[in-house]
Amino acid sequence: MRLEAGLKRDWRFWQGLSRTLKRVKSIARDSDNLICDDIQAAVETWRARPAMTFEGRTLTYGELDAMANRYAHWGKGQNLRRGQTVALFMPNRLEYFAVWYGLAKIGVVTALINNQLSGLALAHCLNISQAACILVDAETSPVFEAARSLLEKPLPQWILGPAHGDQRDLVQALKSCSQLPPDKIVREDIRARDTALLIFTSGTTGMPKAARITHVRAQLYMRGFAGSTGAKASDRIYVALPLYHATGGLCALGAALLNGGSGFLRRKFSASHFWGEAVDEGCTMFVYIGELCRYLVNQPPGDDETRHKIRMAFGNGLRPDIWPVMKQRFKIPEILEFYGSTEGNVSMFNFDGREGAIGRAPKWLRKQFNIRLVQFDVETQAPIRGASGLCIEAGAGQIGECIGQIGGDARSEYSGYVSKTESDKKVLHDVFEKGDRWFATGDLMKTDADGYFYFVDRIGDTFRWKGENVSTNEVAEHLLGFAGVREANVYGVEVAGAEGRAGMAGLVVGPEFEIAQFGEAVARELPAYAQPLFVRILPALETTGTFKTRKMDLIADGFDPGKIKGPLFFRDPKKGYVKITKGVFEKLSAGLVKL
Incomplete structure (x- = not known):
């Protein structure tokens, strides 16, 4: 049975990859x-077919x-x-x-x-x-x-x-x-x-x-998704993502327009209007970025969320805890998660629907992909190199930085940024052999024995505490499973007299949230080094136009009650989470508190 399931999975993956490669194989730089x-x-x-609908037109x-x-x-x-x-x-x-x-x-x-x-x-x-x-x-x-x-x-x-x-x-x-x-x-x-x-x-x-x-990269986006989604002329795609970004403006519109389908375009995303409009417009697909799906899940149940004709949701950043809820609660037959970087040459798809995976590069197709993971040192913020001076590939289960080999063909070209200086910063040299060049994504991932890739964290977000690497993304996923936690943004802050950075969580919570109960869950389910030392309650998470959470302002605020309005807590080793008063802050700032 296990062998049969594996063969079915591989066949489904190969079908999706073949559809995609068929659409992009003729793209050439010259x-x-x-x-x-x-x-x-x-x-x-x-x-004569309808192409795009916006606000009734x-x-x-x-x-x-x-x-x-x-x-x-x-x-x-x-x-x-x-x-x-x-x-x-x-x-x-x-x-x-x-x-x-x-x-x-x-x-x-x-x-x-x-x-x-x-x-x-x-x-x-x-x-x-x-x-x-x-x-x-x-x-x-x-x-x-x-x-x-x-x-x-x-x-x-x-x-x-x-x-x-x-x-x-x-x-x-x-x-x-x-x-x-x-x-x-x-x-x-x-x-x-x-x-x-x-x-x-x-x-x-x-x-x-x-x-x-x-033009090559735009073609790869538009043709690639025209193939990977399997969209047809009968499909109608709900697009609420901003058109200034590749996912909405190229991937989604490519899937619709290069197949004779149509797009239903919205000025901005609205969780409360989403399912009603999907039903009224007869949408069969929609494009997402992770947090958009969480907003949908946080909405109260309604009849339209299962009356729709959506057969596929495709996008990136869907968290593992939300994935099964999307499929089961909203009755969505297929989710196509993908990974890609706007400026880079790395892209992959999870064609066979393994929950939580952002893509796959199976061993039997390894040569078809320019993607590898290399061991990475979080403290030095650089790949680990062996005695030969070359990088070391990360094995299954090991966390490493995802990189893409730069070549001369359309799929492996690296066009970079307008700034040559910024472009050059993203290129690794002499990675696996002298003279080779690889694009550094800045993303930490891990793989399993079947070739699935799992996102771990963004380099710079992962930090060191108590001699261990802490993934902000993984800690946030754990916190979202605790009672009353609606949204979580985890980051590292500096504390006087301490090595590395301490974990801090910005939380959006519901009325059922209790800090004492939260503290018990943190102590029970997270290792000591991953337990947030500080907790800040926020009215909402500030996000970019593509629903990525902002951290820089939160990091700048630190745990200073003089800068922060709203509940703020410190994890006392004996008492659990206690409110940070001016006196507590002064002791922490002076390095007088044992952490």
């Missing part, structure tokens, strides 16, 4: 077939293409040339995809700016993009106006709505632009290795960095 050509081919095949493939063509001709009219950049600073809306698709037709790069940014962070992204102009709407224009003084150079502002002051009216300008495709001669010397988009990292640990998304 090809003149660009991402806009892939989309144009879909338009010609399914011109639906565009067919033909209408979406006509909209994109107007943007292409607008760009030509502004004398935008191949390789120049336009900043797109808008929330999800019907025009969003059409803007960058249209500009790609004339070889112009679009910088997809996170519409949640403001002030210094927004100005930073605009400055490094070197954009020739910025496209905004009524929602984002005031935010841009407030950051203008921080820009390195003036940036013309085109607004999709009523224009004021020195704003330029994009709506009016588009009216005089042709709906027909621009002549391909304007991009005849562009190749797939050239940049199509700039997508910015989340900025959870500092200022965002601009990742170069070549």
